[in-house]
Amino acid sequence: MNQKWFEMPEIRRRTFAKSVWIPLRAVNTIEEVGRHGFAGYKLEFFGAGSLAIPVDKKTEAEKLGWSDVGISHCHSGYIQDDEYIPSNVYKMYDGKLTGECLVLEQRGNSNEKNEWHLNQDFVITLGLKREGDVWVRPDEGYIKVAKLYQREDSSPYLIEVRAMHLRDYLCARKMALYITSYRDRAEVVENVAHLSWKEKSLTEKKGMDRWEGGIFEIHEGGMAFGEKTAVFHVARTDVDPEEDVPTFGLPTNDNVKSKSWVKEYHERKLYRVEGELWRNEWIEPASKSPLVRRDKIPPTIFFITDAEGNLENRETLVNSSRWLWFRPDVVIALTHYRGGSLSWYTKDTGSVGCSPDDNVHFGINSLGLVNVYAKDIGMLPDWQQKIWAGYNISPEGKVSKELLASQMKAEPANTQAPEAFLLKGLAMLNHLAKAKYGITIVRSHEQIPKLIKRSNRFRATDKNGLFALAKDLARITADSFDTKAMQKLVAPPKGTKWNSLKSLENLLATTLGPSHARAILSPLFGIYELRLADAHLPKKDIEDTFTLLGVDRKLPTIIQGYQLLNSCVNSIYEICRVIGDEKNHDSQKKDNPSPLHSN
Numbered sequence: 258m259n260q261k262w263f264e265m266p267e268i269r270r271r272t273f274a275k276s277v278w279i280p281l282r283a284v285n286t287i288e289e290v291g292r293h294g295f296a297g298y299k300l301e302f303f304g305a306g307s308l309a310i311p312v313d314k315k316t317e318a319e320k321l322g323w324s325d326v327g328i329s330h331c332h333s334g335y336i337q338d339d340e341y342i343p344s345n346v347y348k349m350y351d352g353k354l355t356g357e358c359l360v361l362e363q364r365g366n367s368n369e370k371n372e373w374h375l376n377q378d379f380v381i382t383l384g385l386k387r388e389g390d391v392w393v394r395p396d397e398g399y400i401k402v403a404k405l406y407q408r409e410d411s412s413p414y415l416i417e418v419r420a421m422h423l424r425d426y427l428c429a430r431k432m433a434l435y436i437t438s439y440r441d442r443a444e445v446v447e448n449v450a451h452l453s454w455k456e457k458s459l460t461e462k463k464g465m466d467r468w469e470g471g472i473f474e475i476h477e478g479g480m481a482f483g484e485k486t487a488v489f490h491v492a493r494t495d496v497d498p499e500e501d502v503p504t505f506g507l508p509t510n511d512n513v514k515s516k517s518w519v520k521e522y523h524e525r526k527l528y529r530v531e532g533e534l535w536r537n538e539w540i541e542p543a544s545k546s547p548l549v550r551r552d553k554i555p556p557t558i559f560f561i562t563d564a565e566g567n568l569e570n571r572e573t574l575v576n577s578s579r580w581l582w583f584r585p586d587v588v589i590a591l592t593h594y595r596g597g598s599l600s601w602y603t604k605d606t607g608s609v610g611c612s613p614d615d616n617v618h619f620g621i622n623s624l625g626l627v628n629v630y631a632k633d634i635g636m637l638p639d640w641q642q643k644i645w646a647g648y649n650i651s652p653e654g655k656v657s658k659e660l661l662a663s664q665m666k667a668e669p670a671n672t673q674a675p676e677a678f679l680l681k682g683l684a685m686l687n688h689l690a691k692a693k694y695g696i697t698i699v700r701s702h703e704q705i706p707k708l709i710k711r712s713n714r715f716r717a718t719d720k721n722g723l724f725a726l727a728k729d730l731a732r733i734t735a736d737s738f739d740t741k742a743m744q745k746l747v748a749p750p751k752g753t754k755w756n757s758l759k760s761l762e763n764l765l766a767t768t769l770g771p772s773h774a775r776a777i778l779s780p781l782f783g784i785y786e787l788r789l790a791d792a793h794l795p796k797k798d799i800e801d802t803f804t805l806l807g808v809d810r811k812l813p814t815i816i817q818g819y820q821l822l823n824s825c826v827n828s829i830y831e832i833c834r835v836i837g838d839e840k841n842h843d844s845q846k847k848d849n850p851s852p853l854h855s856n
Contacts, residue, residue: 258299260452263442263470263532269463273436273538278404278417280305280436282360282373284328285406285414291445294479296527298445304328305438308347308356311431315539317354318435319465323535326437331371332361345376356435360416373413375403382429382549383422394422397640398611399595420540427542429549434540443531445475452530465537473531477524486520547639558642560634560649571642574635580656581634583627585815587648588619588715594644599713604672604819605659611641620660621714625815626650628657630664675819675826676713680706682829683733689837696742698761708733717818726818727787730825734758735785758782765835777831780806780824 273279283305291298306327310318332344342348347356359376375392379385385392385402392403402422406415427433449472459470474482495512497503506512545552556570560581569577592599594611601607602618610616617633627648634645659670683705687697699705708729717723738757747763749755755763758781765774783805786798803810808820 258442258444258530260454263444263530265440265442265468265532265534268440268534269466269468274540277420279420279423279434279540280415280417280438281307281375281434282328282362283415283438294445294475294527295477296445296447298443300441300443302441303438304440305436307359307434307436309359309427309430309432310354310356310435312433312542314354314356315433315435317349318356319537321349321435321437322537323437323439326435327439328362331364332358333364345378357432359418359434370410370412373405373416375405375416379418379426383426395596396612396614397638421543422548423540424543425546425548427540428544428546428552431542433542436536436538436540438534438536438538440534440536441531442533443529445527445529447527449528449530467535468532470532471530473529475527475529476522477527478522479529480522480524482526484522486522487517488520489515489517491515554639556639558639558646560631560646561651562631564652566651571635574631577631579631580628580652580660581631581645582622582650582652582654583629583645584648584650584718585621585625585627585715586718587627587645588713589718590644590648599676599715601674601677602663603659603670604674605657606663606670607674611644612638615641618660618664620657620663621815622654622657624654625813626654628660630660675822678826678830679712679733679822680709682826682833683709685833686829686836689833693836694746694764696739696746698739698743699737700739702737705733705737712822714815714818714822717814717821719814723814723817723821724787726821727784730821731785731788734781734825734829758785761832765832769835777828777835780828784821784825 283303285303287301287303289300304323304327306323308318308321308326326347334344335342337348337350338352344361345358347358348354357376359379361374361376363372363374365371375385375387380387380392383394383402384396385394390405390407391401393399394402401419403416403418405413407413423434452472454470454472457472461468476482480486492514493505493508493512494514495505545554547554556572559568559570560574561567562569562574562577562579562581574581588599588609591597591609591611596613597609597611598613598616599607599609600616605621607619608616609619615637617629617637620628622628629645634642637645659672663669683699687699690696690698712726712729712733714726716726716729735756735758738761740755740757740760743757743760743764744755747760747767749760749763758778762771762774762778765777769777783802786802800810803817806821806824808817808824810817812820
């Protein structure tokens with residue numbers, strides 16, 4: 258390796274204090290290749306230990322080094338001067354300094370690996386949840402806060418935490434984190450001509466860093482060059498193997514013999530080149546603790562509140578009685594977060610959020626834009642406000658009529674959203690078909706719940722999204738209907754092939770007649786045709802299909818998405834009505850109203 262690798266300039270420039278992730282403990286052999294003591298051997302090792310120290314005890318703590326705080330010992334409760342010291346507490350022998358370990362290493366045995374535990378108070382206070390080797394914070398969109406790294410044999414080698422959360426915790430406890438670390442880079446080579454060190458041993462100190470470099474002559478195998486090994490052998494002379502219960506006293510000159518010799522080494526001369534860095538560093542607490550101590554911090558997130566483009570923050574939003582406008586894309590962005598959800602109250606209102614405990618009431622206006630009461634946004638945590646702010650726009654298209662009716666008039670609209678009935682309609686279809694025909698029409702598949710969850714009008718923020726929504730609806734209906742099961746009841750003529758929708762049409766036709774059955778299924782046929790619309794259907798045919806589905810192409814695509822869903826769900830419920838009706842039907846009978854309408 259070149260000389261800089263041993264001198265570690267890139268490592269010495271960096272500090273943990275500027276890192277996003279901070280190691281609390283490390284026993285990490287980053288690289289080890291070759292055979293120890295032989296040419297070609299190369300090693301890089303990084304170790305770290307840490308203690309949380311009261312900020313007024315930092316001077317005393319700086320007396321501690323790598324051998325005190327590092328990785329040389331495991332953690333366990335013990336007795337000192339008749340006082341019990343818990344495993345998470347570090348106490349100097351003179352009693353002048355007490356620190357706390359944020360990572361505890363529990364000793365195993367020859368069959369069990371040591372285990373590392375993240376400080377329980379740190380976990381509970383920050384509201385963390387362990388998932389495998391990661392600790393997440395559910396109240397913050399399940400952001401990763403701590404990570405444990407293990408080798409294939411399950412032995413831990415690194416645990417690190419996110420700096421922002423660590424500093425918040427330290428601030429609340431009026432502590433700083435003291436990290437002692439050690440890095441070793443070594444290589445065994447046949448010559449050292451590539452090194453320009455004037456001395457075989459160098460030391461450099463800067464602040465709390467100490468770097469040492471050295472060139473060491475060795476015999477092949479690792480022994481220091483020119484050194485000898487003295488060997489001593491001592492044995493008892495009064496051993497009687499025939500004695501039933503042997504007992505030995507203290508050794509004396511009469512019952513002990515010894516010999517010694519010197520071992521010399523003649524293996525070829527090699528060089529071990531090494532660079533070592535010892536570093537002590539402080540991670541200071543944050544100036545505020547909004548997470549643990551609930552400190553108030555100045556607002557940094559602003560929203561457009563009027564047509565002039567004026568910007569306001571949570572301090573004024575929470576005291577106002579008005580609404581904010583957002584692009585509809587915000588709903589998908591929120592629900593993509595783990596814990597995000599979308600539910601519906603009426604045709605154009607519902608609840609949405611990126612965290613289970615922070616959903617807000619929203620409405621959709623005539624332009625397909627999303628309205629939310631300003632105070633509801635102002636009350637959200639800052640990390641959620643940042644998401645909403647990315648989609649905030651100037652007022653346009655007035656406030657959602659249904660949202661105003663609910664929040665101001667206290668008269669919620671008597672309408673329904675098709676999204677809320679898609680899954681229920683498919684379940685009802687299977688239930689009724691099982692009761693009447695002894696079959697299930699919709700095949701069970703693990704993807705259906707996922708497809709239904711994302712089948713909402715907010716997919717249709719543009720033309721491509723509208724077609725993507727149609728494709729998913731086709732997968733839920735035509736692709737999921739059980740053709741074989743239906744053809745056991747109504748088989749196609751010899752030489753004729755029916756797809757799933759045609760099979761369902763002919764099944765319904767046995768009760769209703771062909772024309773009426775076709776009319777009921779026409780929206781599902783139209784949706785199926787749209788699944789490949791961009792690539793295969795001429796523009797005129799696409800527009801005719803949208804007309805068949807009751808989709809007004811002049812309206813915003815979000816509203817077109819609603820109309821597409823409404824036609825799909827109405828068709829499913831009409832099929833349920835037909836199958837569930839025990840009376841005789843004919844093609845002339847007037848349709849009963851479906852549960853959903855386009856009004």
